[in-house]
Amino acid sequence: xxxxxxxxxxxxxxxxxxxxxxxxxxxxxxxxxxxxxxxxxxxxxxxxxxxxxxxxxxxxxxxxxxxxxxxxxxxxxxxxxxxxxxxxxxxxxxxxxxxxxxxxxxxxxxxxxxxxxxxxxxxxxxxxxxxxxxxxxxxxxxxxxxxxxxxxxxxxxxxxxxxxxxxxxxxxxxxxxxxxxxxxxxxxxxxxxxxxxxxxxxxxxxxxxxxxxxxxxxxxxxxxxxxxxxxxxxxxxxxxxxxxxxxxxxxxxxxxxxxxxxxxxxxxxxxxxxxxxxxxxxxxxxxxxxxxxxxxxxxxxxxxxxxxxxxxxxxxxxxxxxxxxxxxxxxxxxxxxxxxxxxxxxxxxxxxxxxxxxxxxxxxxxxxxxxxxxxxxxxxxxxxxxxxxxxxxxxxxxxxxxxxxxxxxxxxxxxxxxxxxxxxxxxxxxxxx
Ligand SMILES: Cc1ncc(COP(=O)(O)O)c(C=O)c1O
Numbered sequence: 001x002x003x004x005x006x007x008x009x010x011x012x013x014x015x016x017x018x019x020x021x022x023x024x025x026x027x028x029x030x031x032x033x034x035x036x037x038x039x040x041x042x043x044x045x046x047x048x049x050x051x052x053x054x055x056x057x058x059x060x061x062x063x064x065x066x067x068x069x070x071x072x073x074x075x076x077x078x079x080x081x082x083x084x085x086x087x088x089x090x091x092x093x094x095x096x097x098x099x100x101x102x103x104x105x106x107x108x109x110x111x112x113x114x115x116x117x118x119x120x121x122x123x124x125x126x127x128x129x130x131x132x133x134x135x136x137x138x139x140x141x142x143x144x145x146x147x148x149x150x151x152x153x154x155x156x157x158x159x160x161x162x163x164x165x166x167x168x169x170x171x172x173x174x175x176x177x178x179x180x181x182x183x184x185x186x187x188x189x190x191x192x193x194x195x196x197x198x199x200x201x202x203x204x205x206x207x208x209x210x211x212x213x214x215x216x217x218x219x220x221x222x223x224x225x226x227x228x229x230x231x232x233x234x235x236x237x238x239x240x241x242x243x244x245x246x247x248x249x250x251x252x253x254x255x256x257x258x259x260x261x262x263x264x265x266x267x268x269x270x271x272x273x274x275x276x277x278x279x280x281x282x283x284x285x286x287x288x289x290x291x292x293x294x295x296x297x298x299x300x301x302x303x304x305x306x307x308x309x310x311x312x313x314x315x316x317x318x319x320x321x322x323x324x325x326x327x328x329x330x331x332x333x334x335x336x337x338x339x340x341x342x343x344x345x346x347x348x349x350x351x352x353x354x355x356x357x358x359x360x361x362x363x364x365x366x367x368x369x370x371x372x373x374x375x376x377x378x379x380x381x382x383x384x385x386x387x388x389x390x391x392x393x394x395x396x397x398x399x400x401x402x403x404x405x406x407x408x409x410x411x412x413x414x415x416x417x418x419x420x421x422x423x424x425x426x427x428x429x430x431x432x433x
Contacts, residue, residue: 025326029303030414033296034244041381042419042426046242047190047219047360047410048385053244055299056292059084060246063285071284084288089274091294092250096236097229097313101273102258104251105287107280109218109239110139112251115277116214116235119261121147124181128153131175131211133185134397135160135167135192138390140216140237144184158185160397165192165347169201173208180211187220191394191406192348193360195220202232212257218242222412223327223358224320225297227313228252245293246286253277323413328352330411330420331359337424343367343431347398347406359411362389365431370404376430377407382423384409 031037034051043051063084071081093100106112124130130148132141134157148155156175160167167185176183183205188195202213214235217226221238228236236252253261255273263270264279294312297319301308304322308315331352339350344363351357365373374386385408388395392402400406409423 023304023306023322025322025413026303027326027414027416030300031416033299034414037414041383042415042422043383044409044411044415044419044423045383045385046222046412046415047389047408049241050222050244050412051414052246053292053296055295056245056289059289059292059295060285063288067288068285081284081288084291085282085284088288088291091291091312094312095225095294095297095316096250096252097227097311098252099255102252102255104253104274104277105282105290106249106251106278107283108241108247109216109237109249109251110143112237112249112277113139113143113216115264115279116237116251116253116261117143117147119264119277120144120182121151122262123260124148124151124153126152127179128181129156129177129179130154130181131156131158131172131183131185133158133160133167133172134393135165135189135196136184136186136216136391136393137190137218138393139218140184140186140214141393144182144214153181154179156180158183160192160394162398164349165189165394165398166194166349167196169197169204172201173204176205176208176211178209180209182214183211184214184216187215187217187226188223188358188360189348189391189394190219190360190389190410191362191391191408193219193358193362194348195224195356195358197356198226198233199231206232219358219360223323225313225316227317240290240293243293244296246289248283248286248290250290251277324355326413327359327411329417330415331357331361333420333424334359334361334409334427337427338363341427341431345400347394359415360408361410362406362408364400364406368431370407373407373430377426380422380426380429382426384423 033054036051067077067081069078089100093103132144145155158172187198212234215233217236217238222243234254234257239249241247263276265275269275306318335350338344338346343366347362349357370386374384377384387405388402395402
């Protein structure tokens with residue numbers, strides 16, 4: 001754990017030295033790629049759904065105008081539609097460093113996890129155990145819990161630390177034993193904002209038992225496209241509508257694991273890995289438009305002189321470095337303000353120093369309702385949100401009433417330092433009275 005932290009600090013420092021001075025994220029270029037962005041209000045609800053990149057909108061427009069017929073027939077609009085859908089699959093498999101047939105596009109992460117719970121549930125027995133995590137959004141908790149309970153398996157819960165909402169990995173390791181079949185936890189919580197050291201955790205799980213591991217990457221991927229082979233998880237889920245893309249969920253199932261689960265498709269599609277876990281037909285235009293996110297990243301790379309030497313995923317790590325440096329600049333003044341305020345309880349770490357905090361910042365106002373604070377912020381042109389964000393288990397674990405919930409300010413790389421100044425001034429004014 002200490003080693004991991006030291007590596008993270010070293011990594012961020014090295015990033016700053018190597019890239020911070022030389023290549024800085026060009027915010028003007030970035031904003032030009034998002035036609036929705038404007039100067040009239042501060043958009044800071046990104047963890048709920050991001051702006052859509054120009055490249056994505058172009059594919060959607062082209063597909064819906066010219067190719068919206070059943071794809072994959074030999075005549076041209078249909079053939080081209082199918083080719084665009086295949087292109088999206090190929091690009092995302094490459095980006096995530098997985099095989100194409102390990103990737104399913106589905107309507108959302110919640111529906112993908114629901115489907116996977118039907119696929120996993122019948123493989124569990126009364127003798128088995130699964131571990132779910134209190135830090136998760138309901139999408140990566142309830143479905144697994146129900147599947148476990150229905151099959152009679154024992155469901156254990158990895159609890160968070162009530163003061164901060166952070167996780168202690170030692171608590172997880174105590175829950176594991178030879179009966180553990182699956183462990184589910186988040187890459188990053190949509191409220192606590194901390195990036196959990198997934199690779200290290202999985203390594204430790206593998207040392208202790210034979211369990212499969214499922215990770216919710218929804219709050220992480222907007223900041224960093226991971227190398228799933230390197231992470232070594234068996235199941236990984238995220239939502240592209242929070243990663244500058246169309247409303248699609250991406251589901252990775254390691255092929256050797258998927259083969260052991262119960263198919264959820266029409267009976268004649270069960271042998272097709274990319275359809276096995278999608279009971280619906282694919283949303284053709286939206287699937288094709290998933291490629292637009294990576295087209296955006298590629299144009300970001302070209303603009304910032306990031307060269308694709310060996311793999312696409314490696315180049316995406318460079319994109320991530322620039323995002324991380326910029327996002328740290330965005331998060332720090334807000335965290336600093338909230339840390340010093342006696343009028344709030346901040347969730348998660350009060351700083352970005354360890355390189356493991358997303359600029360997803362939630363707090364509970366101590367003297368006003370979250371709803372009231374958010375309304376005042378909205379009147380100042382600041383698009384903050386409040387509620388439980390479907391992560392009521394996190395709030396309950398921290399003794400926070402989920403019905404009023406917390407205020408959340410969630411930023412991504414297209415937010416600006418000027419916007420952050422507006423947010424801090426708005427917080428100051430709002431929390432004062
Ligand atoms: C961390 C996290 N996981 C899962 C989900 C569910 O994603 P979807 O809306 O695609 O079902 C969300 C949605 O906000 C989320 O923030």
